[in-house]
Amino acid sequence: MILFLLSCLRPECTPASYSEPECRVIAENDLARVRTSDGVEVRFQDPTRSGTDGWAAKGVARVTAEGSVEARVAGLGAFRISVHPGPTGAGTLRVAVQNVHPRTPALAFEIERQGLTRLIEVPLDAGVVEITGDLPPGFCDGGYTVAAVGDIQTNPVHFQRIVDALHDEAAFADAAGKPLAGLVLLGDLAEHSTREELENVDRILRNAPVPTAAIPGNHDIYDVTDALFNETYGPGNHVFDVCSAHFVLLDTGSGGLAPSIVGRLPELLDSDADFLISGTHHPPFAAQSTIGWTREDQAQLLMAELAARNADVMLAGHAHRRFHHESPPVPQLVVGTGGAIQYAVDPDFGYLRMQLDQELQYCFVPVAAPGSLNPVKEGDPETCAELP
């Protein structure tokens, strides 16, 4: 009771409750840098800015058992990492930069490439070192493709099939001259919010042909004592530019946004990019589906902010199906078709294909369950006419 009455003297999230969105904002900021036992610091930086004094929640960095560093990039497209030597200022630090597009040109100090991971060995005798990466010049010239899906939950095995299908999608996209830039994963990677589930999906994603930008869903965040999603995938609130598209991914796992994220909406949404695309787990437009935000007031504010900027589409998951709404202030596409149970006789699994060039075109690529009697179903968004 005394603590309750004195709470006005306490910083927020003390004690921490990582089922609260503001605590996850604090966690994702803290997890974007790490200091090794030698005092070397690795920081994620905003690639659209300069300077290395601070850091930005653009990824998650962690020290491995061997003493090297893993730095998982959270977004698609450009990234920037700074390495700050420790007091000794000698030797090298090995960093595994993960979740990097395979067509990203070789990074500074790159010594090896393993799938979506680049191993770099950074010298520590040259002051602060910046490592940058981006899609190669010309990648976007003829248009590009981004895939999206949400809701894996109880069926990571089927999600593995979707990841396999993305290899075919990447080849199809290359042939069409619209290369696959990445996957947007719209939350509910786990069913029970456990570390094992989240890390299992991360292992599957390491087999993907392209990097993944993920956000948490309601099934990913209800562990109170650990920010498990952020420890595995990095920030749940992050923005990035891919070619001509500005993606704004927001953590709505708790049914609303952290108040500080609401306060930063202009910073997050403002962009000169041709396309503005939001991604949330809970659909901002609930329709008559009981799948809305608890903070419906915040959902409506987000829709107004997106509409004021002529946003192109709101991506969401949460409902285990595909559907498309034109009636809200901004069109909404829901693709909760990543493997989670659908209680349908023949579930409709698959992912959304977005092709962006002069305009945004989208369709649904089915990835049916083995033995499905109707593997290519109709729906809205429409099933793609051309399948990989």
Added chain:
Amino acid sequence: MPTALLLLSLSAGAVEPPKDPERPGLQRVVLGVAGTGAMAAATVWFFYAGDSLGAGDPASLLAGAGFIATAGAMLGASHTVVAPDEADLDGEASTPVVRMGLGYGGAPWAREKTAHGLWVDVRPRVNLGRLRLTPGLTVRQQLGARVDVDWRDQPGTTYDPALTETNRGFDADVEARVRVIEHVDGIATPMLSMRFERFAYADGSVRTLRRSMIVPLAVGFRWRISGRQYFESIAGPRWDQLAWGGDQGSGAAPAFYSPLFLSARYRIQVAHPDLRGGLLRSRFGIAYTHSNFDGEGVNVGAVIGFMGPFRFDWDTRWTPPRGPALQVGVDYSFGVGGGFGLEVGVAPRGSRP
């Protein structure tokens, strides 16, 4: 016109209550079985259709209303232990004609500010034979600004405010209630709620937002289980509308359909010894509202975003030998955006729930 309605309400008698059963055991069983059945049906609906087909609103409605009915049956049964006679009471607590209340905004974190809420509600009654009309208007004003801080740790950070938020609004409705059969009233209620919100963002820009919720017609019933308790539920389709202004430009969106609206409530009267020659009565209520319009709702585990708020309230009315009745109440809403509230009000003598 409101003054005339108020005077008419204060002078008019209320709908004559039916002759109530004194030991409504069977009715309670029916209420409890119906409530439990509704929750079971909701569970089946939700897991076999709602979550996957995106049409789960009826499931949440059934779950919320079923919970209130089941809890009401249990509360009623418990109450008979101390008050086996459930005959009608004089001077029952009911919704006052004029009342005002305060909503506690919670304790702020360091460097932040919370804002409490003040509201005034006017709800005169007009009896037209078997029909009772109750127009209602609730005006809401947030007391001061709510301030939230950007807590991200960075070199040289001063933990500045990230968001300063104010809001006000109103709810208007007209309840039409008519006796359908003995012990059961039919209810039809159109509703309109508007909120006027202002957000000062971290970059200094300002957004104003006008949010409207329109329920053209919610219909339902009130079942007087006994002279001292009732169960009531109304539901209807809902549309919302948004308009925005501020530094980033202004605009408006056409009305769009939204989750179904439902309100379910159970209330039971409690008798006290007379006070200063006047009647002293209380009522205890539990309610569920299937709406997250004000950002309130109950989340449990991964069940996030599916339910609206549950609310408990306790009102005590004193009807003096002369003059109108005075009523005070406390309430508590569970979940996100919930909290304690206090209210005081006046009501005409003898007005019935």
